[in-house]
Amino acid sequence: MLDAAEAIMLEDGYAAVTSRRVEAETGLKVHYHFGTIDDLFVAVVNRRGEVNLALMADALASTEPLRAWWRLASDPRGSRLLVEITAAANHRPALQSEVASFAREVRRMQVQALERMLSEYGIDADEFPPALVATAMQGLAFAMTYDQASGFDTAQDEVASGMERFLDRLEAQRSGD
Amino acid sequence: MLDAAEAIMLEDGYAAVTSRRVEAETGLKVHYHFGTIDDLFVAVVNRRGEVNLALMADALASTEPLRAWWRLASDPRGSRLLVEITAAANHRPALQSEVASFAREVRRMQVQALERMLSEYGIDADEFPPALVATAMQGLAFAMTYDQASGFDTAQDEVASGMERFLDRLEAQRSGD
DNA sequence: AGTAAGTTAGAGCGATCGTTCTAACTTAGG
């Protein structure tokens, strides 16, 4: 049921996630298993949030943390879903706090990892505070994948390859010493 | 009428922009002046798009282009509206192409300006291609203001001050020689 | 004053939504 809701979001947007549509695709009764449509959305957010938290934790603990983080954050599917969920949260107060708490937790993990690792990457933490680097990573990844998904065609291949080269250099520097 | 539509978007989201709501707030008949609700959205996008294009052109032509760009991109009101418009475009095909064409044009202006200025800022254009820098600027500004607006509370003051310091250094470098 | 054009008021239509409700169906345990 949660899978179906996500699939509908990706295909036709969050507004298409209606009780009738979900019931038609799953054969299950939404209001029986969840009390409310809001509850369904909350469940989707919670599951996806937990998964993302785990993926981000793995990425930050991998041998090339920044690269793994970048790969995770620039996954087009994830970005599309994030857009839909945040857009839905914008008009569903019940979702707002859920989304916010996951966003906070992810950012906390990232900042904590950066505090430990920035110097290894040869980045001065005074000049580029962890919070700034984290927000930049997420924002850049989001902007790139979203522009791509929306067909804005803003030279995203150049952005992607430029970022790959930058990551090559950073990861080389880190493993270098 | 366009003002009212934008105000409603900012206040209650794009889904609240209905014919009855707009008519109630303006005393004008939506379907008379615009044929369709889609046409109203298109008009909003076109006007806001033109305004933004002009603002970005001014910013890029100012004495401190990067700082002006940053200030413009990190305006919370603009980000909030951008979210609503892109979200609306997600489910209104008529808007998609309009939004995309403005996004393309803005990015084109930015890249063109960066090609001219990156070296003045002491940034190697081979290492950081203009398209990458442009996407990073927009993405970072968006992530920061949106997190702030959504109450994610992800240390945005630290991000903002860090960016200001970074811009101070860049603009000083540029005016230096 | 009279007339024509521009505009709004307000009812109404068909569609869809969330939600509720009752009857029917499925399934497992005795």
Next chain:
DNA sequence: CCTAAGTTAGAACGATCGCTCTAACTTACT
């Protein structure tokens, strides 16, 4: 086989939406 619990089918209600339509109102010109 029967019963009880779990679950779905499908109708229904009230609300809201985009949109259309007709009658009324405003405005400007002759």
